[in-house]
Amino acid sequence: MRVPFxxxxxxxxxxxxxxxxxxETALDxxxxxxxxxxxxxxxxxxxRLDVSHFVGCSNGTDAIVVGLQALGVKPGMRVAVPNMTFxxxxxxxxxxxxxxxxxxxxxxxxxxxxxxxxxxxxxLRFDAAIFVHLFGWSSARLKELRTFCEAExxxxxxxxxxxxGVKVEGQSVxxxxxxxxxxxYPAKVLGGSGDGGGIMTPNPKTDETIRALCNHGRAGHxxxxxxxxNCRMGGLNGHYMNHMLDIxxxxxxxxxxxxxxxxxxxxxxxxxxxxxxxxxxxxxNGYLSMIAGIKKSGDELAAGLKSLDIGCARTYPQTLxxxxxxxxxxxxSDLRHSxxxxxxxxxxxxxxxxxxxxxxxxxxxxxxxx
Ligand SMILES: Cc1ncc(COP(=O)(O)O)c(C=O)c1O
Numbered sequence: 001m002r003v004p005f006x007x008x009x010x011x012x013x014x015x016x017x018x019x020x021x022x023x024e025t026a027l028d029x030x031x032x033x034x035x036x037x038x039x040x041x042x043x044x045x046x047x048r049l050d051v052s053h054f055v056g057c058s059n060g061t062d063a064i065v066v067g068l069q070a071l072g073v074k075p076g077m078r079v080a081v082p083n084m085t086f087x088x089x090x091x092x093x094x095x096x097x098x099x100x101x102x103x104x105x106x107x108x109x110x111x112x113x114x115x116x117x118x119x120x121x122x123x124l125r126f127d128a129a130i131f132v133h134l135f136g137w138s139s140a141r142l143k144e145l146r147t148f149c150e151a152e153x154x155x156x157x158x159x160x161x162x163x164x165g166v167k168v169e170g171q172s173v174x175x176x177x178x179x180x181x182x183x184x185y186p187a188k189v190l191g192g193s194g195d196g197g198g199i200m201t202p203n204p205k206t207d208e209t210i211r212a213l214c215n216h217g218r219a220g221h222x223x224x225x226x227x228x229x230n231c232r233m234g235g236l237n238g239h240y241m242n243h244m245l246d247i248x249x250x251x252x253x254x255x256x257x258x259x260x261x262x263x264x265x266x267x268x269x270x271x272x273x274x275x276x277x278x279x280x281x282x283x284x285n286g287y288l289s290m291i292a293g294i295k296k297s298g299d300e301l302a303a304g305l306k307s308l309d310i311g312c313a314r315t316y317p318q319t320l321x322x323x324x325x326x327x328x329x330x331x332x333s334d335l336r337h338s339x340x341x342x343x344x345x346x347x348x349x350x351x352x353x354x355x356x357x358x359x360x361x362x363x364x365x366x367x368x369x370x
Contacts, residue, residue: 005311010353060183120332136287255286
């Protein structure tokens, strides 16, 4: 049986008709940049994610750049970031002229190590930090991190690109953040019809600043309060995402069912593989199946799965410090946990609409490699 790593067409077909109808109206009304669909999406997301202000924007990377600016991160400031994450947070720090400092991961929950972050601050004195809620969950110690940053006056931006629907201690992961961001890249849990993103804050003043920064720093049409950026959300994407949002709970349930299947099926092989899950106190969203090979490397497992026609990915096959532009970046340790994990990681197919037969074929294929 051939299993794709991801197949977005299965969720798209559920909203296809509604999207086409909405797009027809949007074209008739020339709703290209922003507009009523984006405004209504923002309102719905404020409710769904339990945040006071949601600003839609062009993608999750611009969201971080604007978020850092809105929080007052300035050139030369030191900004801690996990060594194992997508490249975007690193890019955003550099784009605002700040200095990234790489922090290792906690090998149990795979998030930035809060102990190493606290220890690193003693020597390196961080001005700011980006905590990334990774792989469809977060740290059970999120509250402790927020309290520490507040006490130490460290500006904290939370990158929730992957964490739509994640809860920590029963609360939306975005709700207690000073500023958080999300990505609506089509393959994300809540995906758009193209690039998209958002920035969230509890603070009405920060909300105003973010809205201005995303729109050329505008005060009026041809007057400007800031040197901003253009990263507004498109109107057609707003329509598409409103329809996707209508079915998101079902989509997350399907992801979680598949994730649970893998956990049950593969938990009998602790000497060969380790299957990761959201830590206690954290409700995940089934974004990725996070598995590490113990006796075989991630590359070996990926080659084996490919030969059996099972789609797979390695998120992430290399860490930030292994990328040439970050080779000389400051760091809080030798970063060995993240480097070691990236050698071992393998992700099985996991997406909304995957069948149990496909999950079984994928898990059996992985098991057959040992
Ligand atoms: C953790 C993380 N941060 C930021 C981003 C950037 O989002 P975008 O691709 O929408 O720019 C991504 C997206 O892949 C991500 O996974």
